[in-house]
Amino acid sequence: MRKIIFKEGMIMLNIGVDVGGTTIKMALVTDQGEITHKWNIPTNTDENGKSIVRDISRSIIQQRAAFNVKDSEIRGVGLGVPGFINVDSGFIYDAVNLGWKNYSIRDELEQLLSLPVVIENDANAAALGEMWLGAGKNAENMVCVTLGTGIGGGIIVNGDILHGISGMAGELGHLTVKHNGGARCNCGKTGCLETISSATGIRRMALEGVNEHSESLLYRLYQKEGDISSENVFNCAEEGDAFALALVDQAAYYLGSALGTLSVVLNPERIIIGGGVSNAGETLTRPLIRYFKASSLPRIVDSCSIDLAKLGNDAGVIGCAWLSMKRLKRNEFVHLSK
Amino acid sequence: MRKIIFKEGMIMLNIGVDVGGTTIKMALVTDQGEITHKWNIPTNTDENGKSIVRDISRSIIQQRAAFNVKDSEIRGVGLGVPGFINVDSGFIYDAVNLGWKNYSIRDELEQLLSLPVVIENDANAAALGEMWLGAGKNAENMVCVTLGTGIGGGIIVNGDILHGISGMAGELGHLTVKHNGGARCNCGKTGCLETISSATGIRRMALEGVNEHSESLLYRLYQKEGDISSENVFNCAEEGDAFALALVDQAAYYLGSALGTLSVVLNPERIIIGGGVSNAGETLTRPLIRYFKASSLPRIVDSCSIDLAKLGNDAGVIGCAWLSMKRLKRNEFVHLSK
Structure with missing residues (x-):
């Protein structure tokens, strides 16, 4: 000490x-x-x-x-x-x-x-931690998304948490992003962001599709290990594996579009991406930022940066x-x- | 005076x-x-x-x-x-x-x-007017959506407007709600909420589809008048015209789902619908509330009411x-x- x-x-x-x-x-x-x-x-x-x-x-x-x-x-x-x-x-x-x-x-x-x-x-x-000492320093209007087993969110407006009327504001994992044919979520709904862009969602999509992509690195890995993690998906994507890249694109598309929507509602100064999945770094953020821009507005995009969280656990x-x-x-x- | x-x-x-x-x-x-x-x-x-x-x-x-x-x-x-x-x-x-x-x-x-x-x-x-003396009385966390030629939005958090970092928060007409094949919006994007659920959007959808629905009341009206207004669409829907009902359902689906998304972000106490299109009353709000609930969360729905604006112009x-x-x-x- x-x-x-x-x-x-x-x-x-x-x-x-x-x-x-x-x-x-x-x-x-x-x-x-x-x-x-x-x-x-x-x-x-x-x-x-x-x-x-x-x-x-x-x-x-x-x-x-x-x-x-x-x-x-x-x-x-x-x-x-x-x-x-x-x-x-x-x-x-x-x-x-x-x-x-x-x-x-x-x-x-x-x-x-x-x-x-x-x-x-x-x-x-x-x-709040990221706002005080991490990637959100000096940003009083920001959104923090944590991509782990699930997806958590924290919205900061004028330097403090936005709670809403019953403390439920910022439940970003449960934004409905796939209106037809979405997977079932723990919350009871279907098509929640959490069913796609969380570690669990990426693993689920990989396991659902892997047997149709016997040419892919992920298929070989699956044959060997009997399972696929979201980390495997990002690693294979970095090696250029087409199936893995398509999975990352799906996760980035739905998350990026949801963040675009969020930015039109809140006009935040910063969006911070944390949690285990954010370790994928640019492999995730590059496509994500593209989809974010497509579903936001220029004046909002110009005043908002998307950064990786800095404080980890x-x-x-x-x-x-x-x-x-x-x-x-x-x-x-x-x-x-x- | x-x-x-x-x-x-x-x-x-x-x-x-x-x-x-x-x-x-x-x-x-x-x-x-x-x-x-x-x-x-x-x-x-x-x-x-x-x-x-x-x-x-x-x-x-x-x-x-x-x-x-x-x-x-x-x-x-x-x-x-x-x-x-x-x-x-x-x-x-x-x-x-x-x-x-x-x-x-x-x-x-x-x-x-x-x-x-x-x-x-x-x-x-x-x-702010609706919050002070209208449908939002005593609600310090609310959203007001104005459905007119375009779609405007005002978000109130803790009793005052949420501006965001560059004054763009609450631009609800420009939420991207149709990610594929959406109509072009004045803002330059495609698939904005404004292209569907505004008076202009409803009229556009009616004119695009009317010639394929020669059995409908709207078709007869169009043959006579040479144009269709959003008011015509709601009036024909109230008389049970299937084509008009389908158009109202489209407008209500995209608006209701967007408000559901908004509610998961903000957890507001009240959502107020104003502007000319809101004169349709329950013809609009009945399907809208159904779609709203489907894309929100029970705990959020329970603490949120959707009301029509009271102060008009x-x-x-x-x-x-x-x-x-x-x-x-x-x-x-x-x-x-x-």
Whole structure:
């Protein structure tokens, strides 16, 4: 751990906690955006994740003692969770991967830690992280799309998350992009963006088509391994394999067109692409930007850049620390004193 | 004109000015949303609309004198214009219908009137009008779509217009909804929503298909009149004409699906449909809401209502008065004193 340097006056620390399905990432971050310490604990999803909040609290108390950080130096805790939440009440309606349902997580963690806590959806937290210290630096109007197993989105307007009336704004994975004959999505609809341009979607399209492309590199790979990953698809595309290139083109077409639509709605300064699939870099972004331009407007395209995310897996925990810094600055202890 | 009643303290008046291609609508509106006086003047677009601002100023000065309104009772002027503008600098880049290009309209009108002026795009002003006194009352997160010759949009987030980074947010008429084989739009692209679900789009589709439907009411009407309006299409649909119903279904499908997409991005509390085409009422909204639901998410649909606009042609001028009340409350005379 780097020693915390006290310059003029007190340096306040923010604790970011990014709860994932297998790991909980935590970090201490100063108001100046300096990460002074990072650590992880495993996520225990037994019995509908009932020990998770206590595990988080115990770990924070241990680290605080080990590094001799005083309570008065900590502004509070920002907590990112995968699921449908109510930011104002600190309530989680549903976090499928963790087993939580209708859970007052903020109040419980506040009582355990005697620190103010603010919660946010994990994709939104990642967007805030990129805005603060990553690819979105100084962009107050931006969209962050995370391409992983699913597709998550975070929309930032005037420097903070756009939540909408019931906290569902920016559910970009569930934009209907294929109106006829689309694959079924986990959400119950068909033709969602997530069924095509996520790692899962690209793998699905590859497996569906591979036996009709016995000339392709992907076919040979499939014969050998018995499976195809989205990474395989991008690697084969980079080697010029026609079938793999067609799959990448599909994924880029639907994502690029959806981002074009999004840009006509929001006119953002920056669109940031993150998550595992974004490791494909230009192999993905080159066709994507072409399709983006085709479905946007020149004046909007001219003032918008499309960039790859910079913070990788740290985006969430950094965004959570930002939440502590910004939202608790305004509301510090207000709900505690109620 | 209703007499202005002075209750407790001073009642401040706002002047709304909605500049259209043929008429300029103006109104005096109190901070409480009471319209004390409305009037119109014709729009003189001769010589690239060079006399318009002077005409507006002269008319306001006349009315102010006629009704004995003191300068100190007027908060300021909100001005709605059809075109691309910069709200902060009060500058118009381009207002095709009026002939204006790169014009510091705010500064000119402020000098002529010695009153602070705030400008806004006309579709955004109409959205603000509906939010204040119309179908959007008390909804701080809403979308207003105006279906006329073209399609305009205004997006309201947290009680004010979403402008985006270059003032282009909410250009809903130019969402690409038909990716293959769409008609050419005025903007240069093909397949824009405006080419299908506007009055012009519905008329175009009717004229393109009418000769293949000699059994239809629309065909008979076309033989008689030599033209078909979007109103004709809705009237024939209400009488059960199959061809007209198919045209309405097309318009409703693309608009409903686009609004579904929009709802997944923004999670608005209300979507308001205005403009001439919205006079079709349920003939339009019944199929539209079905397609909207199909491309949205249940949790988003549950918290969103789709309503018809209530203020008709007054929406713009009321929204302009709101601009004077809200934006000038915050910035009154700041730019004048620079």
